[in-house]
Structure formats: C-alpha cells, structure tokens
Amino acid sequence: MAAIEHQVEHEHGHASPAVRLENLKFATWLYLASEVVIFTVLIATYVVFSLNNREVVHEVHEKSGIVLVALNTFILLSSSWAMVMGLRQLKLGNRQGLITWIGRTALLGTVFVALQYVEYRTLSDAGVVLFYTGGELSEFGMRFYAPTAFHGAHVIVGVLWALFIIWNARRGNYSAENYAGVEVFGLYWHFVDVVWIFLFTFIYLI
Amino acid sequence: MAAVTAPTLPGAAIEQPKRLRVSDYLRWSVDHKIIGVQYMATALFFFIFGGALAMLIRWELLTPAIDLMADGQAYNSLFSIHGTVMIFLWIIPMMAGFANYLVPLMLGAKDMAFPWLNAFAFWLIPPAGIMMILGYFVGQTEAGWTSYPPLSTLFSGDGQTLWALSLHLLGVSSILGAINFIVTIRNMRPAGMGYFQMPLFVWAMLATSIIIVMATPFLAGALTLLILDRVAGTAFFNPAQGGDVLLWQNIFWFYSHPAVYIMVLPAFGIISELLSVHSRKPVFGYRAIALSSMAIALVGFTVWAHHMFTSLTPELRIPFMITSMIIAVPTGIKVFSWLGTIWGGKIHFTSAMLFALGFLSMFVIGGISGVMLGSVPFDIHVHDTYFVVSHLHFVLFGGSVLAVYGAIYHWFPKITGRMLDERLGKIHFWITYPAFFLTFFPMHLAGMLGMPRRVAQYAPEFQTLNVFISIAAFVLGISTFILLYNMVHSLFYGEKAGANPWRALTLEWATSSPPPSTNFIGDPVPFPNPYGYGTEAAYNYVESQNKKYGTVNPSDYEPVEKIGPLSAGTE
Amino acid sequence: MTDMSTTTQAEELAQEAHDSHSADHSDKTVLFGTTINAPVYTVVFGALGALTLFELLIAELFPRNFLTTGLLVIASIIKAVLVVLFYMHLKDDNPLYALALVVPLGIGLIAAFFLLAVPVTGY
Numbered sequence: 061m062a063a064i065e066h067q068v069e070h071e072h073g074h075a076s077p078a079v080r081l082e083n084l085k086f087a088t089w090l091y092l093a094s095e096v097v098i099f100t101v102l103i104a105t106y107v108v109f110s111l112n113n114r115e116v117v118h119e120v121h122e123k124s125g126i127v128l129v130a131l132n133t134f135i136l137l138s139s140s141w142a143m144v145m146g147l148r149q150l151k152l153g154n155r156q157g158l159i160t161w162i163g164r165t166a167l168l169g170t171v172f173v174a175l176q177y178v179e180y181r182t183l184s185d186a187g188v189v190l191f192y193t194g195g196e197l198s199e200f201g202m203r204f205y206a207p208t209a210f211h212g213a214h215v216i217v218g219v220l221w222a223l224f225i226i227w228n229a230r231r232g233n234y235s236a237e238n239y240a241g242v243e244v245f246g247l248y249w250h251f252v253d254v255v256w257i258f259l260f261t262f263i264y265l266i
Numbered sequence: 267m268a269a270v271t272a273p274t275l276p277g278a279a280i281e282q283p284k285r286l287r288v289s290d291y292l293r294w295s296v297d298h299k300i301i302g303v304q305y306m307a308t309a310l311f312f313f314i315f316g317g318a319l320a321m322l323i324r325w326e327l328l329t330p331a332i333d334l335m336a337d338g339q340a341y342n343s344l345f346s347i348h349g350t351v352m353i354f355l356w357i358i359p360m361m362a363g364f365a366n367y368l369v370p371l372m373l374g375a376k377d378m379a380f381p382w383l384n385a386f387a388f389w390l391i392p393p394a395g396i397m398m399i400l401g402y403f404v405g406q407t408e409a410g411w412t413s414y415p416p417l418s419t420l421f422s423g424d425g426q427t428l429w430a431l432s433l434h435l436l437g438v439s440s441i442l443g444a445i446n447f448i449v450t451i452r453n454m455r456p457a458g459m460g461y462f463q464m465p466l467f468v469w470a471m472l473a474t475s476i477i478i479v480m481a482t483p484f485l486a487g488a489l490t491l492l493i494l495d496r497v498a499g500t501a502f503f504n505p506a507q508g509g510d511v512l513l514w515q516n517i518f519w520f521y522s523h524p525a526v527y528i529m530v531l532p533a534f535g536i537i538s539e540l541l542s543v544h545s546r547k548p549v550f551g552y553r554a555i556a557l558s559s560m561a562i563a564l565v566g567f568t569v570w571a572h573h574m575f576t577s578l579t580p581e582l583r584i585p586f587m588i589t590s591m592i593i594a595v596p597t598g599i600k601v602f603s604w605l606g607t608i609w610g611g612k613i614h615f616t617s618a619m620l621f622a623l624g625f626l627s628m629f630v631i632g633g634i635s636g637v638m639l640g641s642v643p644f645d646i647h648v649h650d651t652y653f654v655v656s657h658l659h660f661v662l663f664g665g666s667v668l669a670v671y672g673a674i675y676h677w678f679p680k681i682t683g684r685m686l687d688e689r690l691g692k693i694h695f696w697i698t699y700p701a702f703f704l705t706f707f708p709m710h711l712a713g714m715l716g717m718p719r720r721v722a723q724y725a726p727e728f729q730t731l732n733v734f735i736s737i738a739a740f741v742l743g744i745s746t747f748i749l750l751y752n753m754v755h756s757l758f759y760g761e762k763a764g765a766n767p768w769r770a771l772t773l774e775w776a777t778s779s780p781p782p783s784t785n786f787i788g789d790p791v792p793f794p795n796p797y798g799y800g801t802e803a804a805y806n807y808v809e810s811q812n813k814k815y816g817t818v819n820p821s822d823y824e825p826v827e828k829i830g831p832l833s834a835g836t837e
Numbered sequence: 838m839t840d841m842s843t844t845t846q847a848e849e850l851a852q853e854a855h856d857s858h859s860a861d862h863s864d865k866t867v868l869f870g871t872t873i874n875a876p877v878y879t880v881v882f883g884a885l886g887a888l889t890l891f892e893l894l895i896a897e898l899f900p901r902n903f904l905t906t907g908l909l910v911i912a913s914i915i916k917a918v919l920v921v922l923f924y925m926h927l928k929d930d931n932p933l934y935a936l937a938l939v940v941p942l943g944i945g946l947i948a949a950f951f952l953l954a955v956p957v958t959g960y
C-alpha cells in the first residue's frame with residue numbers, strides 16, 4: 061500500500077536533472093512571456109501620458125534629480141552581473157563561489173529597494189503621490205508608481221528567492237550538473253534587470 | 267522514500283489499480299487524472315450555480331416590470347455573477363479539466379511536466395470561486411462580466427472588489443496551467459511522436475495555452491489598475507481626475523477577445539476527436555485544423571476593438587471590421603474540415619456524436635451572427651442589445667457547452683470505467699438541443715427589435731417574446747439534470763466500459779479504464795496516424811490492444827468487409 | 838508502426854543542449870580580435886555600464902528631441918539585448934525561447950501603439 065504510494069510519488073515527481081532543467085527553463089521563459097505583457101501595458105500607460113504631458117514630466121525630473129536613479133541603475137546592473145558570475149562559479153564546480161556571488165546579488169537588490177524607498181519619499185514630499193490630490197502631479201503619480209512599484213515588488217521577491225538559493229546551496233543541493241534552480245532564478249533576475257533598463261530610459265531619461 | 271526504489275517492471279509491479287475513493291479527490295494530489303477530475307467536479311458545481319442564476323434572470327424577465335429582484339442593482343449583480351461564473355468558473359476550468367486528464371494520456375506520458383504546479387494551479391480555483399460567491403452576497407457586483415468603469419469603479423460596492431480579486435486568482439491559475447501544458451506538449455511527447463502526429467485536441471490545447479500565456483496578463487494588469495482605483499484612490503479610469511475611461515475597455519478586450527478563443531478552441535479540439543471516432547473516418551484536413559488554431563491564436567489579438575465600435579473614434583472602425591472578417595476564415599476552414607470528416611463516414615449516432623453534430627450546427631449560427639456583428643453598420647444598430655446575448659450564447663453554449671456535453675459522453679467511460687446510459691443521453695440531447703435553440707434564437711429578434719441587454723425592465727411589447735424565451739430556458743435548465751442523473755447513476759450501475767469502447771486510436775484508450783496511476787503498463791505504442799480509421803492496420807491495432815486488456819467492443823464499429831473502400835479516404 | 842523508445846523530446850533536447858555552453862567558462866574573452874583578460878560576463882557588464890553612462894550624458898547634456906530620444910531608446914534596446922543574449926544565455930540556448938520574448942512583446946506593442954495612436958478622448 062505504502063509501497064504503491066511511494067512509487068506513484070516517484071513516477072509523478074522526478075525526472076533526470078537534464079530533463080528537469082529543460083522543462084524548468086522552458087516554463088520560466090513562458091512565465092516571462094506573460095510578465096512581458098504586464099510590463100508592456102504598464103509602461104505603455106505611462107508613455108502615453110508622458111508624450112502628451114511633457115511639461116509635467118519635466119517638472120518631476122527637475123524635482124527628483126538623476127543621481128539617485130542613476131546610482132540605482134548601476135546597482136541593479138551589478139547585481140545582475142553578480143548573479144551570472146555566481147552561476148558560472150557553480151558550473152565550474154565551486155559552490156562556495158556561488159554562495160558568495162549570490163550573496164552580493166541579494167545585498168545589491170536590497171540596497172536597490174532601499175534607495176527606491178528614499179526616492180519615493182523625496183517624490184511624495186514634492187507632491188508626486190499615488191492618490192488623486194487634484195493637479196497634474198498626481199495624474200503623473202499613479203502612472204509612475206504603478207510600473208516602478210510593480211518592478212520593485214519583483215526585486216523584493218527576487219531578493220527573497222536569492223536568499224532561498226543561498227540556503228539551498230549551503231545544504232549542498234546544487235552542483236555543476238544540477239544547477240536548474242539557480243539557472244531559473246538567474247533568468248528571473250536578469251529579466252527584472254531588463255525591465256529596469258527600459259523603465260530607467262522611458263521614465264527617468266525621456 | 268529510500269526503501270522503495272525498485273524500478274517498475276512492465277506489467278509485473280503494478281497490481282490491480284487502486285480504487286480511488288471520494289476522499290482521494292478532496293485531497294491534494296499531484297496525479298493529473300485526479301486533478302483533472304477535481305477541475306471538472308468544481309466546474310460542474312459552478313455550472314449548476316451559474317445555471318440557477320440564469321433561471322432567476324429568466325424568471326425576472328417574465329414580466330416587463332421589476333418583480334422578482336428587489337431593484338435594478340440586484341438584477342445587475344445577478345447577471346454579472348452569472349456571466350463571470352459561467353465563463354471563468356465553468357467553461358475555462360472544465361476545459362482545463364479535460365485537458366489535464368487527457369493531454370498526458372494522449373501523449374503517452376506518465377504525467378504533466380510539473381505535477382506539483384498542476385495541483386497548485388487547481389487549488390487556486392476553489393478560493394477564487396468562494397470569493398466570487400462571497401462577492402455576490404456582499405453585494406453590488408454590478409458591472410457585468412466586462413466590468414466597465416465608471417460603473418465598476420465609482421459606483422459598485424465591495425462585491426466588485428472581491429470580483430476583481432477573484433478574477434486575479436483565476437488568471438494566475440490559468441497562466442500556471444497553460445505554462446504547464448505548453449512545456450508538457452513540447453517536452454513530454456515520446457520521441458517518436460512529431461507535432462503532426464499529435465491528436466488534434468492536444469493541438470487545440472497548445473494554441474489555447476499560448477493565448478492564455480499572452481492574453482491573461484493583460485487582464486491581470488487591468489485588474490490591478492481597477493483594484494487600485496477602487497481601494498487606493500488612484501484614478502486610472504476616471505477622466506475627471508486625469509484618467510482615461512477607454513483604457514479599461516481597450517485592455518479588457520485586448521484580453522477578452524483572445525479569451526473567447528480560450529473558451530472555444532478546446533471545444534474545437536474535442537469536436538475533431540469526436541467526429542472522427544464516431545464516423546470512423548480520418549480527420550479531413552488534419553494540418554488545416556491544427557494550423558488554423560494557431561492562426562486564430564495570432565489573429566485573435568488584432569480584433570478587440572470590434573467590441574468598441576460605438577465608443578471608439580470612427581476612423582478606427584473599418585480596420586477592426588476588416589480583421590474581424592479575416593478571423594472568421596480559419597474558423598470556416600475548420601468547419602469545412604469537420605464536414606469533410608463526417609462526409610461519407612460510417613456515422614454512429616451515439617450521444618457523443620449527437621452533441622458534436624449539435625455543436626457543428628449551432629456554432630455555425632453563432633459564427634454567422636459574429637460576422638454580422640463584426641460589420642460596423644449592423645453592429646451600431648444592435649450593439650448592447652439581445653442580439654449580442656444571442657450571439658455569445660450560440661458560440662459559448664451552442665459551441666463550448668455542447669462540446670463539453672459530447673466530451674462527457676465520450677470520455678466518461680475512460681475516466682470512470684463505466685459507460686453512460688445511451689438512452690438517457692439521447693433523451694438529454696433531444697431536449698437540450700431544441701430547448702437551446704428556442705431559448706436563444708428568438709433573442710436575435712428581440713435584439714433587432716431594440717430590446718437592450720442587461721435590463722430588468724423592458725418595454726411591454728417584448729413580453730410575449732420574453733415569456734417564450736423564459737419557458738424554453740426553464741426546459742433547458744431542467745434538461746441538465748438528466749445528464750447529472752445519468753452521470754451519478756452510471757458511476758455505480760453503468761455498463762462496464764473496457765479499455766476502448768469506441769475503438770479509438772488515440773493513446774488515452776490504449777490503457778485500462780480508468781488508467782492505473784502511472785497511466786500505462788509498459789510503454790504505449792501509438793498508431794502512426796491518430797485518425798487512421800477504417801484501415802485494416804487500425805483494425806488490427808485495436809484488436810491487439812483488446813487482446814492485451816481482455817476487452818471486447820461493439821463489432822459494428824469496424825466491420826472488416828467495410829475496410830476496403832474506406833481506406834481510400836486515408837490522408 | 839513506429840517503434841517507440843522510452844525517451845521523450847525533453848531528453849533529446851537535453852542531450853543537444855549539453856555541449857553548447859563552453860565559452861562561458863573561459864577566463865578570457867576575445868572581442869574584435871583583442872583578448873581581454875576577463876570572463877565574457879564581465880566584459881558585457883562593462884558594456885552595460887558604458888552604455889548607461891552614454892545614456893546619462895545624452896540625457897543631461899542635450900534637450901529631448903527626436904534624435905536624442907531615438908538614441909536613448911536604441912541604447913536601452915542594446916542593453917536589454919546584451920543581457921538577454923549573454924546573461925540569460927539565449928545566445929546558445931534554444932531559439933524557441935526568443936519567441937517567448939518577441940511574440941508577447943510584439944503583441945504588447947500592438948496594444949501600446951494603439952493606445953498611443955488614439956488621442957486622449959476626454960470622454
């Protein structure tokens with residue numbers, strides 16, 4: 061009885077690492093496909109407004125300054141680099157290297173979120189708020205906060221995920237052959253980075 | 267875990283498949299067959315719930331005044347929940363149920379690519395359903411299944427928020443399910459099975475899943491903004507505060523037109539299977555059917571504004587009229603292929619086949635009224651009238667629901683090991699089919715005469731028509747219980763089905779009914795052409811299968827002497 | 838009747854993919870004929886940083902017009918493509934995965950351009 065259940069578990073649960081990697085990678089790309097759609101809609105909503113209201117955008121840019129987001133951009137780019145270096149170490153068989161690099165990823169991600177918080181504070185003190193307060197700044201606000209905060213939420217999830225990867229790596233769950241979990245997290249994290257690349261250009265520069 | 271690692275020996279290690287009890291279906295399970303049944307049972311529950319609401323709607327419309335409902339708002343909630351439940355908690359999960367059960371079997375696989383994810387996707391549905399029903403009782407879910415602002419933002423109550431949250435969950439569930447299907451279909455096929463040897467139902471699920479992955483996020487995005495508008499005080503959809511009220515309509519239809527194909531493509535797949543099996547002929551134009559699903563999936567993204575002919579700037583009407591006409595073409599190709607499939611076949615009028623033919627006839631009417639609506643001058647006249655209600659029920663009830671009925675008669679034996687009662691099945695069909703037609707066809711007329719949809723009060727001159735419609739609708743509602751009774755009764759007393767009662771060639775029949783938990787004993791050998799009916803090779807293939815499972819099936823399905831002339835029809 | 842082995846498509850794909858990543862492990866990168874003493878990921882990181890600086894310069898020094906906006910958009914696209922190709926390994930992964938980005942992006946852009954094309958109606 062128990063034997064059958066175990067066997068069922070076995071049949072339904074596990075494939076070889078290589079097959080698992082193939083399946084997981086494809087699934088992750090499909091998941092990213094749907095993320096692409098959501099972010100496109102949110103960014104498009106912003107861009108439509110921005111093209112029709114140049115002065116408002118300009119005013120907000122004046123208020124926020126470029127230094128903080130530029131810094132944040134470099135931080136996120138570095139975290140992405142750290143991520144891929146970690147995966148490289150793992151594939152070279154160095155699990156400690158993986159832990160170190162992913163640790164940096166998580167740290168940089170955390171700093172990113174913290175700085176985004178600082179930025180939000182500055183902006184809302186300057187009157188750019190999410191709610192309608194009567195005035196064009198809040199019309200800007202909702203369209204600005206929706207995509208950036210949604211992205212920020214992705215970064216937070218990513219940091220938690222990175223910690224999970226570290227925890228797993230410390231228990232010895234990954235190896236040069238068995239790296240699907242890390243690879244999939246990498247795809248996610250780099251995707252979040254790509255989204256930021258566009259947010260940075262479309263929201264803060266243009 | 268470690269104790270049992272002995273590899274499964276074909277045939278030897280698996281004893282009698284464990285008989286599943288009801289409690290097995292109430293628990294978390296990663297077996298795609300159990301999950302499939304869980305989906306179907308849940309969906310059927312909501313079908314009954316949504317059907318009861320429909321009966322209330324028709325009851326209210328017996329008279330031109332508001333009498334059954336307390337007020338117009340109560341009526342609004344009624345049809346809003348009816349529509350949402352039927353679409354998101356009945357049709358879509360029901361199709362997902364069949365797909366979960368059948369796709370791995372049809373591919374000869376042991377399970378989906380991600381069994382755990384599969385279970386997770388299912389278990390999002392019950393809480394979402396509860397939230398939806400809760401929303402109904404909390405009240406003021408008033409904005410219809412399309413939920414246009416400002417009604418959905420500035421006016422409705424907490425029920426509307428719950429409605430949006432519930433849809434969010436359902437969306438996540440269906441995206442996760444779809445990812446799982448795509449990966450399964452691409453990666454779990456046995457190495458010998460190319461894309462063009464897959465059963466057409468699998469093709470249909472592939473196209474459906476692609477649409478789900480790419481369209482549902484639009485809904486998720488729009489719902490997020492809607493929820494923010496409702497609870498966080500933003501004004502994305504409120505022009506008075508700098509929002510854009512058409513934004514919702516655009517994003518919603520950008521999702522929802524593709525979504526109507528999410529609801530009907532699996533039905534197309536079901537019909538391709540049913541027609542071929544029950545008329546003992548190869549599918550005519552296999553590639554045309556398979557690829558037109560893909561065409562529909564892509565073109566489906568370019569027609570959304572035909573729902574907005576009356577709210578868009580007029581210059582944009584003609585482009586969308588043109589794309590709407592174009593999308594009818596791949597659908598037409600399918601219809602002709604189906605007609606070609608049954609043409610000259612040895613048709614068995616089983617209940618499953620009757621419903622498939624019912625689908626064919628009713629769906630064509632829905633398609634025609636769709637093209638009518640797609641032409642601007644006509645749509646301006648009938649937009650938001652009962653004509654639209656008629657159209658959507660011809661494609662969704664006459665299309666998807668009749669296909670689901672057919673699928674139930676066809677696959678119930680596989681799922682339960684028992685046949686459904688054919689006599690009851692025919693009675694079911696011969697009541698449902700005319701009652702359906704009499705309920706919804708007159709709505710065309712009501713619409714063209716100018717009766718608006720979504721109203722509880724109407725001009726007295728429409729009463730005769732509405733009483734007629736309501737009576738037919740009650741008959742239609744009651745006829746559903748014939749099916750439910752049949753299912754419950756046959757589950758215990760039905761004739762034993764055997765492995766392959768229809769002598770079908772697709773792989774789900776190449777195992778016992780119900781299949782063992784590992785699906786197949788040993789590795790199944792697919793027949794090269796899943797629809798190569800009427801050939802001697804097919805006859806021998808099924809015979810050897812029968813020998814393996816010790817079953818006999820009706821000999822009139824493949825009379826040996828008929829094989830000669832029929833085999834000429836093989837593609 | 839086709840003889841069916843027990844392997845699935847995934848196993849075959851996994852086999853194919855097995856020997857594709859090789860350049861990643863090297864400590865050196867060859868760029869336009871010169872050899873750089875860093876893994877390819879670091880070189881890409883450098884390029885990303887340089888492009889970001891370039892963007893910042895344009896944005897700060899010049900007013901926004903058709904040309905500068907165009908340059909900014911192009912720079913961001915190049916950055917995104919670099920990340921996708923190198924960090925997400927699309928360069929030597931299955932081209933099918935590229936479809937998973939391109940098709941929804943195309944569909945999303947249809948929607949976006951449509952929203953752009955329609956003047957704010959003021960309804």
Ligand code: HEM
Pocket residue numbers: 412526527529530572573590591593594597632633634635636637638639640641645648649650654657658661662665
């Ligand atoms: C032959 C292709 C089709 C065309 C050209 C077409 C066209 C249309 C048009 C123009 C409308 C909007 C009518 C109005 O509101 O004024 C409409 C409504 C609708 N159609 Fe179709 N249709 C087609 C097929 C389908 C199919 C296959 C389904 C579902 C399986 C479907 C489901 C619906 C639904 C649910 C609505 C009502 C939307 C609402 O609540 O406002 N249609 N159709």
Ligand SMILES: [Cu+2]
Pocket residue numbers: 522523526569570572573
């Ligand atoms: Cu439509």
